[in-house]
Every structure is written in C-alpha cells, then in structure tokens.
Amino acid sequence: MEQHRTRPAQYGPRRGRAPLPPQGRGPVAGGGPRRAVAARPATARAPAARPATRPVPPVARAVRALRGMPNPRLTGLGGGLFCAAVMLVLGFLDQLLFGASLTVYGVLFLPVCLLTALWVRRGDLLTAPVVVPIAFAVGLLTVAESGEGVDGRLMGLVTALATEAGWLYGGTLVAGSTVLVRRVRMLRRRRAAGAAGPTGAARSRTPA
Numbered sequence: 001m002e003q004h005r006t007r008p009a010q011y012g013p014r015r016g017r018a019p020l021p022p023q024g025r026g027p028v029a030g031g032g033p034r035r036a037v038a039a040r041p042a043t044a045r046a047p048a049a050r051p052a053t054r055p056v057p058p059v060a061r062a063v064r065a066l067r068g069m070p071n072p073r074l075t076g077l078g079g080g081l082f083c084a085a086v087m088l089v090l091g092f093l094d095q096l097l098f099g100a101s102l103t104v105y106g107v108l109f110l111p112v113c114l115l116t117a118l119w120v121r122r123g124d125l126l127t128a129p130v131v132v133p134i135a136f137a138v139g140l141l142t143v144a145e146s147g148e149g150v151d152g153r154l155m156g157l158v159t160a161l162a163t164e165a166g167w168l169y170g171g172t173l174v175a176g177s178t179v180l181v182r183r184v185r186m187l188r189r190r191r192a193a194g195a196a197g198p199t200g201a202a203r204s205r206t207p208a
Contacts, residue, residue, distance in 0.1 A: 072119050076127030079120040083131055085111050087139025100143040102160060106167025109136055113171035117178035125183055129176040136168050137161065 052136045074082055098104045112135070117128040137157065144160035146153040161168065 019031060031064075048155075052183045055163055074119050074120040074124075076124035076131070079116050079128055080123065080131030080134065082119070083112055083116045083135035087135045088142060089138040091142030094143055100145075102164050104141060105139070105143050106164055106170075107169045109167055110174055113175040114178060117175040117182070120179075122182070124184055125179045128179050129172055132172050132175045136171060140164070 003129040012188070087109065091105060094101060094108070096107050113128075113132045116132060116135075117125075122127045140157060140160050141153070144153075146154040
C-alpha cells in the first residue's frame with residue numbers, strides 16, 4: 001500500500017514572495033512610522049450670559065443730553081449778548097407763531113437762562129444773574145403791547161414786566177442756582193487739588 005507523505009506546515013513566509021507591510025503603520029514623508037491620532041471630540045462652549053440692561057432714569061438721560069451739547073465759554077459781556085439775542089429771536093417767533101403770547105415767551109425764557117449760566121466762564125459766573133433780567137426786558141419789546149409813540153412803548157413794556165414778573169424772577173432764580181452749584185463744585189475741586197498736592201509731594205519724597 002502506498003503511504004501518502006504529509007508535508008509539515010510551513011509557518012514562515014514563503015520563498016519568493018515579499019512580506020506584507022504591518023497593518024496600521026504606513027510610510028510617512030519624514031521616514032518614520034505613522035501614528036494614529038485619536039480625534040478629540042469638540043466641546044461646544046456655552047454662550048456667555050449677557051448682563052441684563054437696567055433702565056436709565058430720565059434724570060440721567062437729561063444729564064447725558066446736557067453733557068453732549070456744545071460747551072462754549074462766554075465772557076460776562078458775551079453771555080449778556082447771547083441771552084439778549086436769543087430772547088429777541090424767540091420774541092419774534094412768538095409774535096409770528098403764537099400771536100405774541102407772554103406765557104410762551106416766559107416759558108422759553110427759562111432754558112435760555114439755564115444755558116447762559118452754564119456757558120459763562122468761571123471768572124464771570126456772577127454776571128449771569130445780572131444779564132438775564134436785562135435780556136428778558138430786551139426781548140419783551142417784541143411781544144409787549146405798545147401804544148403810539150415812545151411813551152406808549154414804555155408803558156407797554158412796564159405793564160408786561162409787572163404782569164410777567166413771575167417768569168422774570170423764575171429765570172433769574174434758575175440762573176442764580178446754576179451759578180451757585182458751579183461755584184460750589186469749583187471750590188470743592190480746588191480744595192481736593194490742594195489736599196492732593198502735599199500728599200503727592202510727600203509720597204514722592206519717601207524712599208520706595
């Protein structure tokens with residue numbers, strides 16, 4: 001009987017065939033093995049919570065509006081001319097649009113007094129309450145009832161001043177209060193600057 005010969009299993013690579021490249025590692029341009037980099041999961045950042053906006057009070061709005069306005073510095077004479085010229089223009093507009101209403105003229109007089117007291121320079125603060133009544137009388141010539149001749153005009157002006165004295169005193173009080181506030185703030189700044197001066201000098205002398 002013929003016995004079949006069994007060949008032993010060849011576990012090594014066969015001859016004549018190139019060995020397979022290792023799995024997961026391939027050639028890299030730099031010559032070294034390529035390493036598999038695990039992709040990191042992108043973490044989504046939560047949007048930052050915005051602070052809730054608080055409603056701005058009307059007083060703060062008015063202060064911001066005043067700060068945003070032009071801030072010229074008028075002399076005492078310049079403040080008087082400014083106030084008188086503005087009241088003349090407002091008097092003519094009152095005569096054309098409202099039929100020379102003294103009430104409208106008095107209401108318009110108040111903001112003009114405030115602007116005059118705000119725009120006059122520091123050295124001429126005390127002139128604002130003086131020039132304001134003069135400007136009121138100058139502008140009142142355009143809306144006061146006048147008779148014939150110079151005497152009639154003077155009588156109409158005196159009558160208008162007597163009947164509208166409340167607006168005159170109110171505008172003068174507005175100008176005086178504004179000047180007083182500015183004066184107090186100016187004195188406080190001077191005291192603060194004088195108190196900070198010696199302290200700063202003493203700090204600069206002390207060794208570090």
